[in-house]
Amino acid sequence: MGARKLTKRGIKRRAQIIGTAFTLFAEQGYHGTTVGDICDALGVGKGVFYWYFESKEALFKELLQSSLFQLRRAQHAAIEGIEDPRVRIECGIRASIDFFRADPGLLSLIRIAARYEEFASFVNRGQQIIASDTAVHLKEGMSRGTIRRGDPQLMAHGILGALFHFVEVYFGTESESHNGRPQLADEAAAFCMQGILESAPLPNVPPRLS
Amino acid sequence: MGARKLTKRGIKRRAQIIGTAFTLFAEQGYHGTTVGDICDALGVGKGVFYWYFESKEALFKELLQSSLFQLRRAQHAAIEGIEDPRVRIECGIRASIDFFRADPGLLSLIRIAARYEEFASFVNRGQQIIASDTAVHLKEGMSRGTIRRGDPQLMAHGILGALFHFVEVYFGTESESHNGRPQLADEAAAFCMQGILESAPLPNVPPRLS
Amino acid sequence: MGARKLTKRGIKRRAQIIGTAFTLFAEQGYHGTTVGDICDALGVGKGVFYWYFESKEALFKELLQSSLFQLRRAQHAAIEGIEDPRVRIECGIRASIDFFRADPGLLSLIRIAARYEEFASFVNRGQQIIASDTAVHLKEGMSRGTIRRGDPQLMAHGILGALFHFVEVYFGTESESHNGRPQLADEAAAFCMQGILESAPLPNVPPRLS
Amino acid sequence: MGARKLTKRGIKRRAQIIGTAFTLFAEQGYHGTTVGDICDALGVGKGVFYWYFESKEALFKELLQSSLFQLRRAQHAAIEGIEDPRVRIECGIRASIDFFRADPGLLSLIRIAARYEEFASFVNRGQQIIASDTAVHLKEGMSRGTIRRGDPQLMAHGILGALFHFVEVYFGTESESHNGRPQLADEAAAFCMQGILESAPLPNVPPRLS
DNA sequence: AATGAATGAGTATTCATTCAT
DNA sequence: GATGAATGAATACTCATTCAT
Numbered sequence: 001m002g003a004r005k006l007t008k009r010g011i012k013r014r015a016q017i018i019g020t021a022f023t024l025f026a027e028q029g030y031h032g033t034t035v036g037d038i039c040d041a042l043g044v045g046k047g048v049f050y051w052y053f054e055s056k057e058a059l060f061k062e063l064l065q066s067s068l069f070q071l072r073r074a075q076h077a078a079i080e081g082i083e084d085p086r087v088r089i090e091c092g093i094r095a096s097i098d099f100f101r102a103d104p105g106l107l108s109l110i111r112i113a114a115r116y117e118e119f120a121s122f123v124n125r126g127q128q129i130i131a132s133d134t135a136v137h138l139k140e141g142m143s144r145g146t147i148r149r150g151d152p153q154l155m156a157h158g159i160l161g162a163l164f165h166f167v168e169v170y171f172g173t174e175s176e177s178h179n180g181r182p183q184l185a186d187e188a189a190a191f192c193m194q195g196i197l198e199s200a201p202l203p204n205v206p207p208r209l210s
Numbered sequence: 211m212g213a214r215k216l217t218k219r220g221i222k223r224r225a226q227i228i229g230t231a232f233t234l235f236a237e238q239g240y241h242g243t244t245v246g247d248i249c250d251a252l253g254v255g256k257g258v259f260y261w262y263f264e265s266k267e268a269l270f271k272e273l274l275q276s277s278l279f280q281l282r283r284a285q286h287a288a289i290e291g292i293e294d295p296r297v298r299i300e301c302g303i304r305a306s307i308d309f310f311r312a313d314p315g316l317l318s319l320i321r322i323a324a325r326y327e328e329f330a331s332f333v334n335r336g337q338q339i340i341a342s343d344t345a346v347h348l349k350e351g352m353s354r355g356t357i358r359r360g361d362p363q364l365m366a367h368g369i370l371g372a373l374f375h376f377v378e379v380y381f382g383t384e385s386e387s388h389n390g391r392p393q394l395a396d397e398a399a400a401f402c403m404q405g406i407l408e409s410a411p412l413p414n415v416p417p418r419l420s
Numbered sequence: 421m422g423a424r425k426l427t428k429r430g431i432k433r434r435a436q437i438i439g440t441a442f443t444l445f446a447e448q449g450y451h452g453t454t455v456g457d458i459c460d461a462l463g464v465g466k467g468v469f470y471w472y473f474e475s476k477e478a479l480f481k482e483l484l485q486s487s488l489f490q491l492r493r494a495q496h497a498a499i500e501g502i503e504d505p506r507v508r509i510e511c512g513i514r515a516s517i518d519f520f521r522a523d524p525g526l527l528s529l530i531r532i533a534a535r536y537e538e539f540a541s542f543v544n545r546g547q548q549i550i551a552s553d554t555a556v557h558l559k560e561g562m563s564r565g566t567i568r569r570g571d572p573q574l575m576a577h578g579i580l581g582a583l584f585h586f587v588e589v590y591f592g593t594e595s596e597s598h599n600g601r602p603q604l605a606d607e608a609a610a611f612c613m614q615g616i617l618e619s620a621p622l623p624n625v626p627p628r629l630s
Numbered sequence: 631m632g633a634r635k636l637t638k639r640g641i642k643r644r645a646q647i648i649g650t651a652f653t654l655f656a657e658q659g660y661h662g663t664t665v666g667d668i669c670d671a672l673g674v675g676k677g678v679f680y681w682y683f684e685s686k687e688a689l690f691k692e693l694l695q696s697s698l699f700q701l702r703r704a705q706h707a708a709i710e711g712i713e714d715p716r717v718r719i720e721c722g723i724r725a726s727i728d729f730f731r732a733d734p735g736l737l738s739l740i741r742i743a744a745r746y747e748e749f750a751s752f753v754n755r756g757q758q759i760i761a762s763d764t765a766v767h768l769k770e771g772m773s774r775g776t777i778r779r780g781d782p783q784l785m786a787h788g789i790l791g792a793l794f795h796f797v798e799v800y801f802g803t804e805s806e807s808h809n810g811r812p813q814l815a816d817e818a819a820a821f822c823m824q825g826i827l828e829s830a831p832l833p834n835v836p837p838r839l840s
Numbered sequence: 841a842a843t844g845a846a847t848g849a850g851t852a853t854t855c856a857t858t859c860a861t
Numbered sequence: 862g863a864t865g866a867a868t869g870a871a872t873a874c875t876c877a878t879t880c881a882t
Contacts, residue, residue, distance in 0.1 A: 010841075029327050031241070034876060045843040046878085056877065115325030117239050127379070148404070150397055157379050158372040158401040165371020166364070169337075187360055191368040194358070195405035217865060219861095245852060255868040260853070430862075449747050451661070454855060465864040466857085476856065535745030537659050547799075568824070570817055574796070578821040581795020582788040589757075589787050607780060611788040614778070615825035637844060637882095665873060675847040680874065847879075851872105858868075 014052045016042055022063055026105035030060060030112050030119075057118060064113045067106045068126040074099045075133065085141040089134060090189050093163060097185045100167045107167055131156035159192045214262075224262045226252055231269055236318035240270060240326055267328065274323045277316045278336040284309045285343065295347040296356055299406070300399050302344065303373060307395045310377045317377055341366040348406065357406050369402045434472045436462055442483055446525035450480060450532050450539075477538060484533045487526045488546040494519045495553065505557040506566055509616070510609050512554065513583060517605045520587045527587055551576035558616065567616050579612045634682075644682045646672055651689055656738035660690060660746055687748065694743045697736045698756040704729045705763065715771040719764060719826070720819050723793060727815045730797045737797055761786040768826065777826050789822045 006014060020041050024033040035056050039046050053059040078095030079088040100107045113119040134156035141147030166188045216224060230251045234243040245266050249256050263269040288305030289298040310317045320336075323329040344366040351357030376398045426434060440461050444453040455476050459466050473479040498515030499508040520527045533539040554576035561567030586608045636644060650671045654663040665686050669676050683689040708725030709718040730737045740756075743749040764786035771777030796818045 007841085013841085032327065035878085036876075045845095047842055047844080047880085050878070051841065117242065124379075148400070150400065154376070154380075154394070154397050155401060157375055158398070161372040161375020161378075162368040162405070163371070164375070165367055168371075169334075169367050170364075184364075187364050188368070190358075190360065191365060191405040195372070195401040215865080217861095220866070223866080244850085256853085256870095257855080257868055258866075260855095261866065266852070427862085433862090452747065455857085456855075465866095467859085467863055467865080470857070471862065537662065544799075568820075570820065574800075574814070574817050575821060577795055577799050578792045578818070581798075582792040582825070584795070585787055585791020586784070588791075589754075590784075604784075607784050608788070610778075610780065611785060611825040615792070615821040635844075639882095640844070643845080664871085676874080677847055677876080678845075680876095681845065686873070843882085845880085845882105847877100848875105849877105850875085853873105854871090856868100856870105859866085861864085861866105 010052070013048065017049065017052055017059070018063065021059055022105060022109070025060065025063065025112060026108035030116055060113070061119070061122060064109060064119065064122060064126075067109050068123075068130075071096065071099055071106070072130060072133065075130070079137075084146070085137040085144065086146055086193070088137045089141075089159070090193055092134065092137075093159065093189050093192055094185045096163055097167060097188060100171055104171050107171060110164075111168060127157075127160060131160055134159060155195070158195055162192055162195075163188060220262070223254075223258065227259065227262055227269070228273065232273055232315060232319070235270065235273065235322060236315035239322050240329075270323070271329070271332065274319060274329065274332060274336075277319050278333075278340075281306065281309055281316070282340060282343065285340070289347075294356070295351040295354070296403065296406075298347045299344060299351075299369070300403055302347075303369065303399050303402055304395045306373055307377060307398060310381055311394075314381050317381060321378065337367075337370060341370055344369060351406075360406075365406055368405060372402055372405075373398060430472070433468065437469065437472055437479070438483065441479055442525060442529070445480065445483065445532060446528035450536055480533070481539065481542060484529060484539060484542060484546075487529050488543075488550075491516065491519055491526070492550060492553065495550070499557075504566070505561040505564065506613065506616075508557045509554060509561075509579070510613055512557075513579065513609050513612055514605045516583055517587060517608060520591055524591050527591060530584075531588060547577075547580060551580055554579060561616075570616075575616050578615055582612055582615075583608060640682075643674075643678065647679065647682055648689070648693065652693055652735060652739070655690065655693065655742060656735035659742050660749075690743070691749070691752065694739060694749065694752060694756075697739050698753075698760075701726065701729055701736070702760060702763070705760070709767075714776070715767040715774070716776055716823065718767045719771075719789070720823055722764065722767075723789065723819050723822055724815045726793055727797060727818060730801055731814075734801050737801060741798065757787075757790060761790055764789060771826075780826075785826050788825060792822055792825075793818060 017038065021033070021038050024037055024041065027033075028037070035046060035049050039049055042048075053062075074095050075092045078091045082088045082091060110123060114123045131153055135152035138147055138152040138155055142149050142152065166184060170184055214220075227248065231243070231248050234247055234251065237243075238247075245256060245259050249259055252258075259266075259269075263272075284305050285302045288301045292298045292301060320333060324333045341363055345362035348357055348362040348365055352359050352362070376394060380394055437458065441453070441458050444457055444461065447453075448457070455466060455469050459469055462468075469476075473482075494515050495512045498511045502508045502511060530543060534543045551573055555572035558567055558572040558575055562569050562572065586604060590604055634640075647668060651663070651668050654667055654671065657663075658667070665676060665679050669679055672678075679686075679689075683692075704725050705722045708721045712718045712721060740753060744753045761783055765782035768777055768782040768785055772779050772782070796814060800814055
């Protein structure tokens with residue numbers, strides 16, 4: 001089934017399924033969307049689904065992978081040709097926020113994926129990759145002395161975590177208006193950038209007793 | 211069912227169920243853990259479960275609520291009597307990390323809860339509360355001029371997001387060793403604190419074309 | 421368990437259970453009322469119920485039997501000393517309607533009993549007895565020539581059926597007001613009495629072809 | 631699920647399920663018949679049931695509705711073209727008795743439906759409709775002076791009640807022989823018809839003291 | 841390619857009844 | 862007499878997947 005040869009019509013069908021499934025998953029979640037729902041929405045029999053996809057899980061993974069890939073591509077496009085690693089990172093952050101603002105369904109998908117044990121490791125892997133992308137810039141900044149020294153992967157995860165959380169809280173279904181926070185990108189950038197830049201020392205923290 | 215009178219034996223049983231359920235939920239997820247699993251693990255009939263809890267969902271919510279409550283309590287305890295709001299925040303961060311390091315099951319539970327539509331709003335509410343706690347200190351720091359001006363709630367969510375993500379990536383079930391990152395607290399604190407402190411300006415970012 | 425000796429307190433308890441159960445059964449039906457409901461309503465443990473009654477079914481049968489017995493007693497009382505069998509029958513009809521009007525719970529109980537396979541034969545037996553009571557008067561009327569000749573038991577069932585149906589339709593929970601049909605007794609009596617009295621011939625009915 | 635397209639095979643299956651369910655419900659009652667029973671009797675998996683019916687309750691309602699509809703149709707067919715309203719009524723009565731004699735399962739079904747709160751209102755509505763059918767003829771007879779004046783709906787319920795009770799007592803599962811009462815129709819007709827015809831006055835009834 | 845039909849394991853919940861204390 | 866705890870069989874319904882046509 002992996003390498004079925006599809007006719008033109010078949011290619012169209014496959015794309016239809018992907019499109020419908022994307023919408024339904026984003027709206028109703030993974031377990032909330034049944035294979036039957038997808039087929040009903042398309043007005044086709046259930047057999048069709050299994051003609052094009054091995055399983056519901058496989059379809060979802062494909063969707064997820066392509067979403068993460070698109071995100072990564074948007075980030076790459078945004079930083080192309082920029083010299084200063086700090087600026088590269090900030091542009092990546094802003095591009096990510098724009099990405100999710102443009103299609104909140106993509107966020108939904110990732111969030112939903114993270115919700116289920118079956119996909120958690122998948123999402124994790126994706127996040128590691130994106131973090132590694134960022135870590136490269138961090139390392140460069142560190143060696144230039146413009147970014148505070150530290151574990152680059154860890155710092156990258158800090159950025160990622162803050163970023164996703166911002167987006168989730170302010171673009172998620174729970175929140176009132178998806179467009180209401182145009183300055184979100186500025187605030188997120190400021191928060192994350194300060195977190196990694198070379199900077200003044202913190203006040204002393206009393207030692208914990210544990 | 212609201213206010214059953216429990217004997218000593220009953221109280222013990224209830225606690226047993228809570229303990230067993232906690233472990234199983236943390237290991238196998240919510241849907242992955244059946245009421246039957248819990249009862250089997252205790253060697254009791256299924257009716258017992260429903261003697262003490264209204265439903266599986268009710269039990270899970272109780273577990274979740276108490277976990278969030280414990281987290282908040284740990285944070286409060288850690289910052290009691292500290293004068294400088296910046297220090298209060300940092301101590302809160304460190305206390306949170308210690309909290310999850312001490313019992314990774316608690317993180318599991320919260321993560322799992324966030325995974326399901328049924329509990330998402332519950333977790334969201336909890337996060338808003340914790341963010342609001344932090345926002346208080348941020349506001350104070352802003353008025354003292356030691357913390358950069360900005361939307362306190364938003365900044366608080368930045369901290370929360372980074373924090374949870376750190377913990378998730380480094381203490382989560384996916385990761386190799388739960389104790390392997392003792393310096394995580396330092397790095398997390400550094401990242402988050404810099405993100406909010408008053409500081410030098412960023413380099414100019416070229417305007418996006420969109 | 422059949423012949424437990426009860427203390428005064430025990431007798432009171434037993435009566436309490438009967439009273440509460442009567443109300444609950446009448447309101448919520450047989451399967452709709454659990455042993456737990458009854459005990460909760462009394463604020464006692466479930467063990468109590470089984471101290472006084474062998475089973476839920478046994479209690480219900482006891483309730484039912486006593487209701488049917490009361491109905492029969494009311495009928496007997498109403499016709500005592502009346503000479504004309506036609507008048508005896510009519511008085512019985514009126515007394516029955518008054519009986520159910522006075523405590524619609526009794527009707528509920530009988531209706532509910534008839535609803536369940538477990539009690540249907542029980543109710544049937546009760547109805548046969550009541551029908552037989554009536555049949556005696558019918559026979560007497562027939563031999564006096566004041567009541568139309570026919571199968572007395574069958575005619576008695578006609579009366580019974582019409583009577584119960586009237587009461588059910590007009591006093592049942594579905595109906596608007598329990599007191600709204602004071603003339604129901606007159607109409608029911610008229611209908612049933614005419615059905616049995618000696619009378620003019622019917623018009624010819626064309627023979628069915630079947 | 632509303633409007634599944636069924637193939638020939640599907641139509642056959644659906645009919646099989648209806649037939650089997652009808653028999654089982656009539657024999658074992660509603661709660662006494664499980665979805666599993668029905669599927670087992672057909673040798674199919676449980677999913678099949680839910681492919682054709684939304685729920686057990688929905689199937690039962692369908693069965694019930696169609697039974698009541700058939701009864702009404704039989705009554706209409708029996709009285710078509712008859713001039714005298716009295717004769718129309720009597721023919722309706724005889725047709726009803728024949729109807730239930732022919733398939734006692736239909737009576738079972740209605741009785742069973744009346745047994746459960748879920749369906750009681752359904753059955754009640756059906757009875758009101760049938761009573762209204764009859765009331766039309768009664769009114770006509772009253773205006774012609776051939777039927778005694780009175781509340782037509784109430785009189786119609788009298789007929790209905792007597793009729794159902796006759797049938798129940800003599801065709802019900804409890805009774806010995808279903809064919810043993812061929813003259814039942816005559817007696818029932820006589821009883822009901824006399825109950826409504828214009829006729830001689832009743833003897834005086836002594837006033838009740840209450 | 842496509843369809844409708846079939847599968848059947850899987851699960852939360854209820855409740856009459858029993859029992860140890 | 863009374864209590865709270867425990868039992869466990871029983872049941873409707875879901876849904877990913879397979880299959881005959």
